[in-house]
Amino acid sequence: MTRIPYVRRAELGPEGQQLWDGITDGRGDLVVTAEGGLAGPFNAFVTAPAAGRRLSALGAELRFGTSIERRLSEIAIITTGARWRAEFEWFAHAPMAREHGVADAVVDAIGRGEEPPFEADDERAVYAVARQLGQSGHLDQAVYDAAHRFLGDAGMVELVSLCGYYTLISFLLNGFEVPLPPGAAPMWDPS
Numbered sequence: 001m002t003r004i005p006y007v008r009r010a011e012l013g014p015e016g017q018q019l020w021d022g023i024t025d026g027r028g029d030l031v032v033t034a035e036g037g038l039a040g041p042f043n044a045f046v047t048a049p050a051a052g053r054r055l056s057a058l059g060a061e062l063r064f065g066t067s068i069e070r071r072l073s074e075i076a077i078i079t080t081g082a083r084w085r086a087e088f089e090w091f092a093h094a095p096m097a098r099e100h101g102v103a104d105a106v107v108d109a110i111g112r113g114e115e116p117p118f119e120a121d122d123e124r125a126v127y128a129v130a131r132q133l134g135q136s137g138h139l140d141q142a143v144y145d146a147a148h149r150f151l152g153d154a155g156m157v158e159l160v161s162l163c164g165y166y167t168l169i170s171f172l173l174n175g176f177e178v179p180l181p182p183g184a185a186p187m188w189d190p191s
């Protein structure tokens with residue numbers, strides 16, 4: 001059970017209802033729980049709709065509006081989720097990583113905290129950035145340069161921002177103990 005109660009659309013004011021509608025538009029069945037609340041980080045978003053609206057817009061921009069290929073974005077997202085052991089984030093994004101062309105062996109290794117068997121240099125470079133930021137909050141020059149060769153200046157800003165955003169999402173998921181959907185198996189042992 002999440003630490004904050006699930007809010008239903010009818011319980012929200014106009015700003016919260018507008019945010020709810022934006023979140024559920026086109027994916028309602030995927031994000032509305034059996035209890036009638038929103039799954040994942042979205043319940044937190046509508047609980048504080050002024051912040052939630054901005055977080056939702058930032059998330060959409062960083063996932064869909066950047067110069068970074070989706071395959072690479074998903075590597076950064078699952079690497080960040082694995083770092084923080086954010087179960088819901090992993091549940092949502094590991095399948096997306098696979099869907100966008102990340103090899104099963106790479107996804108599985110990231111989840112286990114092992115060095116992934118990358119065949120693509122761009123994937124290795126993005127992973128190294130997300131991993132190093134998650135471990136230390138800094139990037140050494142070699143890691144930066146390797147990713148910069150593929151992404152350029154704007155892409156590096158987008159990538160570092162993506163890692164920061166998904167750290168925030170991981171904190172929302174973990175801090176509020178957002179549960180996995182019924183029947184979903186956790187990736188990590190709870191310890």
